[in-house]
Amino acid sequence: MSRFITGGTVVTAEGTLDADVVIEGEKIAAVLARDSALARDAASIDGDYDTIDATGMYVIPGGIDAHTHMEMPFGGTFSADTFSTGTVAAAWGGTTTIIDFAVQAKGTSLLSTLDKWHSKADGNCAIDYGFHMIVSDVNEQSLKEMEACIGAGVTSFKMFMAYPGVFYATDGEILLAMQQASRTGATIMMHAENGIAIDQLVAQAIAAGRTEPVHHGLTRPPELEGEATGRAITLAKVADCPLYIVHLSAAHALTAVAAARDAGQNVFAETCPQYLYLTLQDLARPGFEGAKFVASPPLRTPDHAAALWRGLRTNDLSVVSTDHCPFCFKEQKELGRGDFSKIPNGIPGVEHRMDLLHQGVVAGEITLERWVETCSTTPARMFGLYPRKGVIAPGADADIVIYDPSAKQTLGVETAHMNVDYSAYEGMEITGKVAVTLSRGRVVVADGEFRGSAGHGRFLARDLNQYLV
Secondary structure, X not given: OEEEEEOOEEEOOOOEEEEEEEEEXXXXXXEEEOOOHHHHHHOOOOOOEEEEEOOOOEEEEOEEEEEEOOOOEEOOEEOOOOHHHHHHHHHXXXXXXXXEEEEOXXXXXXXXXXXXXXXXXXXXXXXXXXXXXXXXXXXXXXXXXXXXXXXXXXXXXXXXXXXXXXXXXXXHHHHHHHHHHHHHOOEEEEEOOOHHHHHHHHHHHHHOOOOOOHHHHHOOOHHHHHHHHHHHHHHHXXXXXXXXXXXXXXXXXXXXXXXXXXXXXXXXXXXXXXXXXXXXXXXXXXXXXXXHHOOOOOOOOHHHHHHHHHHHHHXXXXXXXXXXXXOOOOOOXXXXXXXXXXXXXXXXOOOOHHHHHHHXXXXXXXXXXXXXXXXXXXXXXXXXXXXXXXXXXXXXXXXXXXXXXXXEXXXXXXOOXXXXXXXXXXXXXXXXXXXXXXXXXXXXXXXXXXXXXXXXXXXXXXXXXXXXX
């Protein structure tokens, strides 16, 4: 199928251009400035081309959500979106690639874990996908298998300073994994919270009868995120290892990241829409409503959000991902009634990331170019997918979103497509909406309809981080 996208404004990380885009099969064939002779010739192409009118709209590279958790085991249950439902929801929101996490269980191998996650995703995804590997059992075998994972296209490994007894790794274990990553060029991703201290605060709160959802946030203070982030940065410096801090929520952690970057260390960080728009007050909603907003790290006070927006402008925060990990309010979040520590941690968001960050453009927090950069181009480069993904240029995959910047919408569970029974952004009015989503040249969302299919998405074997110095 050949397609011709005409009339739109192409937005890239470098700037904007009034241009038309020619697609041949699954690839972008040409980007033609509209006043050029080639564009005028293309405008008269015959009926063999399917023409898409993007007049008055942005034409942007498809979003890359580098942090999702489909079908993830947690707290005795599983996140509610399957690879099928979750990738369909992503496509509705203008995301054309996800990178999910294969979760190593204690006592199992990394390679068998990867096989298990392939069996979950293969043939079920509506958009393209890749994997990071969660390393929860550091031993001689798993350290050796890290290199084999890189050969299989998994070039980033997540570790946890939180969740003792589940995913938690000691500083010594983290150092060993970082040393192995240094030898191979892989990137270590870190959930940086001081889990040992947090567990003490949680136990004290429950013993004192403070069991409401808001205490999830109060027992995970920003100082303990900042401390763990600084410690992870120090360990990475000792190991000479690239470090990527996931879901950074606190100004304390951002200060540590900024200092490391200013010193020339290979340290990167992402934040998530929930930390830009939601606050500790949402965790404190009356009754058990606050459970809808339980995630780790927790929501913070508004001053942290202001710092995060600044971090996005200064590039101390490089990427915006979702940490999409949906649990239904009924039956799943309710497992923690009477004990906040048993509430499954996670907030749904894969469908709304592009819209919420565009709202940052509307509000003057970031530029159009920075919107595309943090949501698409930088994650492509960070995780070894560029220039196949994250750019509108000849030879790239035709992952393209046609975005209506003037459309109005109200977010809510009734209009969303994620497999969860609530919206964290219920009633939020925003400006901007996806009109068309193309995945490798195929129209998967248009005219308010999903036109894709499970199995269209392909596994992406990734190269190494392209930002290393």
